[in-house]
Amino acid sequence: MxxxxxxxxxxxxxxxxxxxxxxxxxxxxxxxxxxxxxxxxxxxxxxxxxxxxxxxxxxxxxxxxxxxxxxxxxxxxxxxxxxxxxxxxxxxxxxxxxxxxxxxHANVRPTLSLPGSGAAEGIDLLIVRENTEDLYVGEEQSDGDTATAIKRITRAASRRVAETAFRLAQDGGRRRVTIVHKANIMPLTDGLFRDAARDVAAAYPQIAVDELLVDTAALKLAQAPQGFDVLLAPNLYGDILSDLAAAFGGGLxxxxxxxxxxxxxxxxxxxxxxxxxxxxxxxxxxxxxxxxxxxxxxxxxxxxxxxxxxxxxxxxxxxxxxxxxxxxxxxxxxxxxxxxxxxxxx
Known part of the structure; x- marks a missing residue:
């Protein structure tokens, strides 16, 4: 940084x-x-x-x-x-x-190909996960038959973690940030996260930006983790994807x-x-x-x-x-x- x-x-x-x-x-x-x-x-x-x-x-x-x-x-x-x-x-x-x-506010999880660890070759990726909100706010309720959990996404927290992700990418000489979301199903919450990240990306024209739905991101990560540079994700998706990535870096x-x-x-x-x-x-x-x-x-x-x-x-x-x-x-x-x-x- x-x-x-x-x-x-x-x-x-x-x-x-x-x-x-x-x-x-x-x-x-x-x-x-x-x-x-x-x-x-x-x-x-x-x-x-x-x-x-x-x-x-x-x-x-x-x-x-x-x-x-x-x-x-x-x-x-x-x-x-x-x-x-x-x-x-x-x-x-x-x-x-x-x-x-x-x-x-940001959980930073690198995955590298370490010698002698059983890691796949050629991996050097970074997952930056929002760390304060999403479903992890812990607001749940249940009447015994129906349980509900609150998914909270704010523009401020989304911009803050995006700023960290792009700054880390810039300082580390990285070239691409992939924004992960599920805005096709949750346009208000995940859509807000995606749009806030896009706004931040505009200030980093030297860094390529793309986006993937989280299920597609998981598939591509499992197929070819070497193809990713920086992934930026909300709390829940980042938690899951970072553990998936760790499987290719020698394990937890x-x-x-x-x-x-x-x-x-x-x-x-x-x-x-x-x-x-x-x-x-x-x-x-x-x-x-x-x-x-x-x-x-x-x-x-x-x-x-x-x-x-x-x-x-x-x-x-x-x-x-x-x-x-x-x-x-x-x-x-x-x-x-x-x-x-x-x-x-x-």
Missing amino acids: QQQAGDTEREQKMKLCVISGDGIGREVVPQAVRVLHRLLPALQTVTADAGWDTFRQQGTALPAATLAAARDCGAVLFGAVSSPAYPVVGYRSPIVQLRRELGC GVAASLNLGSEAAIAEPVHGSAPDIAGRGIANPVAALLSLALLLRHWWAQPALAASLEQAVRRTLADGIATPDLGGDASTAAFCDAVLVRLDLD
């Missing part, structure tokens, strides 16, 4: 709120932070609690102290959380709540994301808490590491350090060092040790 007001303050502040969460989040997050400290020796870290275990201990999945720490730091690394398999009174998803409270274990706003950013590896392997020290830290690279590039305006981290991860995988989910035998800590050896800090 281009240098914006507040970037200098962020660079000087260099604080990170570290929320490990549940399950393997407690294993990958500390190891990823260990690598980040090599890149940013002056980084201040503040640990905070969130998740299902926190809810059971404190009665809330996102304590006020955690939210205050996240606001103070501006930058957050959020590991993974478990969710109850049944409705629990008072439980709310802490990551969804944190995104909203911090105003992180290596899928990074960044929740981006004007006042805060949350680096969030996409994988879950994986209770089946939690505590064994074999969880894959790649998603956490690459999420931190996104934080370095797009929040702290440190593209050289971000590139160094990304290249170190790629070199580690290319050298055949991997955790068991990718067919290797490295532990979480051993993989991060190998990344540290391959960091280029010259």
